Amino acid sequence: MISRIDLRGAAFPEGGIDRDLLPRAELDVEAALEKVRPICDDVRHRGTAALIDYAHRFDGVAIERVRVPAEALERALAELDPAVRAALEEAIRRARLVHRDQRRTDHTTQVVPGGTVTERWVPVERVGLYVPGGRSVYPSSVVMNVVPAQEAGVGSMAVASPPQAEFGGLPHPTILAACALLGVDEVYAAGGAQAVAMFAYGTEDCRPVAMVTGPGNIFVAAAKRLLKGRIGIDAEAGPTEIAILADATADPVHVAADLISQAEHDPLAASVLVTDSEELAAAVEKELDVQLAATKHVEDRIRPALSGRQSGIVLVDGLEQGLAVVDAYAAEHLEIQTEDAAAVAARVRNAGAIFVGAYAPVSLGDYAAGSNHVLPTGGCACHSSGLSVQSFLRGIHVVDYSREALAEIAGHVVTLAEAEDLPAHGAAVKARFDWKVPPSK
Numbered sequence: 001m002i003s004r005i006d007l008r009g010a011a012f013p014e015g016g017i018d019r020d021l022l023p024r025a026e027l028d029v030e031a032a033l034e035k036v037r038p039i040c041d042d043v044r045h046r047g048t049a050a051l052i053d054y055a056h057r058f059d060g061v062a063i064e065r066v067r068v069p070a071e072a073l074e075r076a077l078a079e080l081d082p083a084v085r086a087a088l089e090e091a092i093r094r095a096r097l098v099h100r101d102q103r104r105t106d107h108t109t110q111v112v113p114g115g116t117v118t119e120r121w122v123p124v125e126r127v128g129l130y131v132p133g134g135r136s137v138y139p140s141s142v143v144m145n146v147v148p149a150q151e152a153g154v155g156s157m158a159v160a161s162p163p164q165a166e167f168g169g170l171p172h173p174t175i176l177a178a179c180a181l182l183g184v185d186e187v188y189a190a191g192g193a194q195a196v197a198m199f200a201y202g203t204e205d206c207r208p209v210a211m212v213t214g215p216g217n218i219f220v221a222a223a224k225r226l227l228k229g230r231i232g233i234d235a236e237a238g239p240t241e242i243a244i245l246a247d248a249t250a251d252p253v254h255v256a257a258d259l260i261s262q263a264e265h266d267p268l269a270a271s272v273l274v275t276d277s278e279e280l281a282a283a284v285e286k287e288l289d290v291q292l293a294a295t296k297h298v299e300d301r302i303r304p305a306l307s308g309r310q311s312g313i314v315l316v317d318g319l320e321q322g323l324a325v326v327d328a329y330a331a332e333h334l335e336i337q338t339e340d341a342a343a344v345a346a347r348v349r350n351a352g353a354i355f356v357g358a359y360a361p362v363s364l365g366d367y368a369a370g371s372n373h374v375l376p377t378g379g380c381a382c383h384s385s386g387l388s389v390q391s392f393l394r395g396i397h398v399v400d401y402s403r404e405a406l407a408e409i410a411g412h413v414v415t416l417a418e419a420e421d422l423p424a425h426g427a428a429v430k431a432r433f434d435w436k437v438p439p440s441k
Contacts, residue, residue, distance in 0.1 A: 092143055235376055242261070273312075274316060332351075
């Protein structure tokens with residue numbers, strides 16, 4: 001069911017393994033751009049009326065308004081299963097602990113006497129947070145988006161999630177309850193590219209935002225790409241990924257369960273095992289068959305995901321080669337199930353999040369580790385980070401120089417301006433000294 005890629009004996013070139021040798025889902029965001037462009041333009045010009053039409057067309061539900069009424073949020077929270085509420089409250093508590101420690105403080109550097117540069121950290125004024133619907137319900141994504149925005153000090157936030165026919169055109173009630181728990185009262189029944197366009201352009205009901213975050217399908221990713229610049233974005237999220245670096249000490253039951261756990265998200269989800277143990281690989285293959293016999297969503301999601309080109313077992317010669325492979329793959333989620341897992345994890349350079357040892361499965365991070373589960377996919381972890389308080393902050397340099405401090409450096413500024421053939425830059429400094437600039441030391 002799951003394919004093998006044998007890299008044993010392969011000579012890796014300088015700079016590491018060719019990423020094209022590794023499993024990866026095909027995700028053509030460029031092709032989706034042409035599909036979302038007219039949708040976004042329509043929302044820009046027709047606003048709420050377009051959103052109502054797309055709810056009928058794409059979600060199969062007739063709605064009269066897009067904004068969720070306050071009483072629906074209150075009712076969803078009141079009717080929430082107490083066990084689910086307790087789990088969400090604990091997930092929120094842990095997420096706040098971690099994200100509160102990510103807050104930045106302003107810092108002033110005295111460059112010279114009378115000359116300082118202060119870095120001020122200012123939160124984005126208003127954000128739109130997207131929470132997927134469709135195959136599954138994701139109240140955990142409400143937590144993962146809202147908590148860092150709140151801890152960053154964002155003053156205004158709105159949540160969008162697709163309308164559900166089963167719930168009278170409202171988003172799933174567990175989504176609404178999670179919003180209510182977090183004190184978010186601006187929620188919209190809108191999904192896909194049209195929700196991103198609503199946030200970017202604004203409608204009669206929804207003011208435009210400065211930034212949109214949150215995972216979604218390829219059309220959400222395409223709309224983010226199309227509208228980037230008008231709005232800031234966190235990332236163009238693709239299908240979820242798990243990579244597991246494991247040796248002969250790993251338990252095949254754990255490894256198989258963790259591969260399946262991510263495969264149940266989507267037929268395009270990627271599950272990759274990297275190991276130097278052929279015995280472990282064989283045991284995991286057998287265990288996958290055993291566990292699938294007792295698992296939900298097998299035929300519509302898990303089996304297509306595990307048998308797709310994006311998943312596989314990669315055989316390597318040893319730990320060094322295994323580390324090179326997982327760094328080249330740059331997984332959204334990377335588990336280390338090896339001897340001395342913490343030391344191995346410390347050597348990893350590219351991953352959205354790293355899960356160390358047998359008792360830190362990705363599922364823990366999805367819900368209640370305190371970490372964030374909105375993470376870079378598609379190899380983007382080699383240059384990008386997951387969602388955090390920092391995502392919602394902007395660093396602004398505040399430059400404060402006295403006349404004496406400017407005079408000290410003025411000659412260098414003029415010299416560099418003239419070297420770049422920008423004499424007016426130098427003149428702006430000379431004007432402050434009656435065109436007589438003392439030479440810089």
